[in-house]
Amino acid sequence: MQPRFFHRSLLTLFLVVLCAPALSYEIEPLDDGLYRFVDDRHRSVFLITEDGALVTDPMNTKAATWLKNQIKQRFNVPVKYVVYSHNHSDHIYGAEVFNHPDTVFIAHQLAAQDIHNTSANTVAPDITFENDMLLTLGTNTVRLTYHGPNDGRGSISMLFEQQQLLFVVDWIVIGRMPWQKLWSYDIQGMINSTQEILKYDFTTFVGGHADIGSKQDVARYLSYLKQLYSQVTQGALAGKSVTEIQASVDLSEFDDFANYEAWLPLNVEGVYERLMEESGMGWRPDVSQPK
Ligand SMILES: [Zn+2]
Numbered sequence: 637m638q639p640r641f642f643h644r645s646l647l648t649l650f651l652v653v654l655c656a657p658a659l660s661y662e663i664e665p666l667d668d669g670l671y672r673f674v675d676d677r678h679r680s681v682f683l684i685t686e687d688g689a690l691v692t693d694p695m696n697t698k699a700a701t702w703l704k705n706q707i708k709q710r711f712n713v714p715v716k717y718v719v720y721s722h723n724h725s726d727h728i729y730g731a732e733v734f735n736h737p738d739t740v741f742i743a744h745q746l747a748a749q750d751i752h753n754t755s756a757n758t759v760a761p762d763i764t765f766e767n768d769m770l771l772t773l774g775t776n777t778v779r780l781t782y783h784g785p786n787d788g789r790g791s792i793s794m795l796f797e798q799q800q801l802l803f804v805v806d807w808i809v810i811g812r813m814p815w816q817k818l819w820s821y822d823i824q825g826m827i828n829s830t831q832e833i834l835k836y837d838f839t840t841f842v843g844g845h846a847d848i849g850s851k852q853d854v855a856r857y858l859s860y861l862k863q864l865y866s867q868v869t870q871g872a873l874a875g876k877s878v879t880e881i882q883a884s885v886d887l888s889e890f891d892d893f894a895n896y897e898a899w900l901p902l903n904v905e906g907v908y909e910r911l912m913e914e915s916g917m918g919w920r921p922d923v924s925q926p927k
């Protein structure tokens with residue numbers, strides 16, 4: 637082998653290794669047949685029972701393929717149910733990997749409607765529901781509940797009763813700030829929905845992003861949302877501009893949340909925009925508009 641060729645081969649190999657996308661899938665055991673599936677920033681849960689598996693958000697084709705193989709290799713049970721948390725593609729694409737005559741796909745009716753309307757490239761749900769639905773698998777019960785608008789369309793909570801574990805995607809985040817300008821969020825709806833799920837009997841919370849938490853962590857997240865909403869509303873009522881509100885809000889008790897510095901101004905801007913548009917404060921005659 638020519639030395640120069642040898643070096644070039646080594647360099648090529650080095651670059652290939654360097655440029656190969658790092659797959660960072662993980663499976664973490666939770667409790668009593670429940671597992672968390674992690675795909676980089678996204679998370680879902682799945683349940684393994686003697687009667688089969690229940691999979692929640694499949695994320696995307698690559699992640700779902702990896703997950704399906706892992707379930708086959710580690711547990712060797714058929715996937716009985718695939719449950720979508722809501723309508724957004726970054727959580728529910730890749731479901732075709734689990735498509736099988738014996739697998740039932742479930743979503744809230746508003747998520748299903750949106751999947752159909754936008755021709756989303758995933759498996760159309762076989763079963764939809766309006767308010768809530770109780771699923772049983774093995775000795776497990778999973779309660780799916782719609783709490784009204786909060787994020788996207790038809791976003792539900794999933795309560796794994798035996799494990800006292802609640803899974804919610806996007807509208808509750810533990811250990812991190814809500815996403816940037818709160819795109820697609822209904823802020824009042826998030827507050828209402830979070831208040832409702834706090835009445836549930838659960839000890840562990842798993843979100844579609846960020847950390848696993850306790851019921852207390854969820855309550856603290858709700859406190860952040862409420863204070864953010866109320867401080868921005870007060871600022872808007874006082875005729876302050878979004879820049880003035882960004883400078884005056886005080887939410888420093890939450891400065892341990894990841895991305896606090898970078899995303900607090902964006903969170904403020906997101907709430908301000910909802911107040912101006914959805915609440916119609918932008919054209920209310922009794923609210924003085926910023927100069
Ligand atoms: Zn998300």
